[in-house]
Amino acid sequence: MPSVKLPSSDGEVFEGAVDTAKQPVTIKTRLEGLGMDGGGGDDPGPLPNVNAAVLKKVIQWCTHLKGDPPPPEDDESKEKQTDDIPVWDQEFLQVDPGTLSELILAANYLDIKGLLDVTCKTVANRIKGKTPEKIRNTVNIKNDFTEEEEAQVRKENQRCEEK
């Protein structure tokens, strides 16, 4: 497998053996632009929004994918399942909320649908069954509602509970 150098947003260069065939389009384009020896032609520049640590994890995930078939087409009328995350992915995603959010952003920016799906499912699983307060604690979000707004929202949401 060729060794490539892929600069990331925080100045570090991700370097390693990468099986180019298995990478998603955006990374592949970067690698092709860089050339296999890492030095030829115009360097297209770093990936501006993905730092080295996250990029490494993304490539790790993509490599593990090993040409698995793409996920099936979304059937909009059916409820989406979250209990089908492969074990490897579950372990891979046992990270703090900060890293998880970076992974989601990277997957979104790099247009890697499979990774985006599995990270979103993971977040959904962390949210399910929790009260709003608990969710805030899980993902470190500040409550920015005024008291009135919050009362209004709570009232609206009581309707979603079944009678």
Place this chain on the structure above:
Amino acid sequence: MKRGRASDHNSSEEGTADKSKKLRTTNEHSQTCDWGNLLQDIILQVFKYLPLLDRAHASQVCRNWNQVFHMPDLWRCFEFELNQPATSYLKATHPELIKQIIKRHSNHLQYVSFKVDSSKESAEAACDILSQLVNCSLKTLGLISTARPSFMDLPKSHFISALTVVFVNSKSLSSLKIDDTPVDDPSLKVLVANNSDTLKLLKMSSCPHVSPAGILCVADQCHGLRELALNYHLLSDELLLALSSEKHVRLEHLRIDVVSENPGQTHFHTIQKSSWDAFIKHSPKVNLVMYFFLYEEEFDPFFRYEIPATHLYFGRSVSKDVLGRVGMTCPRLVELVVCANGLRPLDEELIRIAERCKNLSAIGLGECEVSCSAFVEFVKMCGGRLSQLSIMEEVLIPDQKYSLEQIHWEVSKHLGRVWFPDMMPT
């Protein structure tokens, strides 16, 4: 070849407009840890995996998340559950939520179903909601009665006018489930006038106000129809031929309910063999599912010649003679369920089915009798292709060769997996 910090890198240089939309707010690194301000598109993806109640809780977390909660994409699919608390233990959608959906999201709805209990009030409430869906362009609509069909209790005109609102406003209905409702021929015409290009599935079993001409109109105009469920009285030679015309797509699923409320009351017409032949020629892979709720003496018109049935269910008692005819006339049979027969063993009939129905993979027998030897022979002939073998223990009659204790072992051997008969729960 290290590069310096890329903080001055202009994100708008990157890729397509799509990308630049995604990059809009991600330039600061503090961004990546800030779940509250995460891109709405991303939060939307997460919310899509949450059921309504969890989404509602998540919407209370912060303003940004609350905005996402109301995004159209999350309100495409809804099931209205309408039950009267006085008479039903089933949960119901909150009336305030119903109002909120109609007010804020009615033009986002695309996949809608109504689950109603057996009360007239629930059916009326469903019609009421339907009448208000004037801004909707539905793709699927399902009316489901969880108990006794309550839509039939409504005044027909009331129901029809509510349904017509949907038919007229939704120009791209693809799936419609209206079993047990008072839908009629004129309303089907309205359906066809507005949705003929898109209709793929139509389930209308037990709709007594529709005539064969009414359903024929649907088959003639809706060339994309792939799945159809109706009662036998609507089936005609013309219908089968319309479904087999060149312009029509291949049918995937046809379900026919053959129902008699009182013995001798209903006359069952015959369908020509040539119509079935044309039908199967046009759609060679179709599943033809037939449910029979007839009295024993009413089976005369059926199973007189070869028909392409794949799934047969006999809900009431069916005679040995008819089951014998099934073996002779249904070579495509995949699944057979007999709820009740009589007290004479079905040995010959079962063997014949094993011989001639080479695709049979599932069988269920209720109040019948089969000798153990014949049963073992049957299983031996079918072998491993029987993926479902559901036989009540009382069905099997021990004989000289096999006792009840031995039979499960013999059968398991031939099936290639462990098998036991079904027990009546005590």
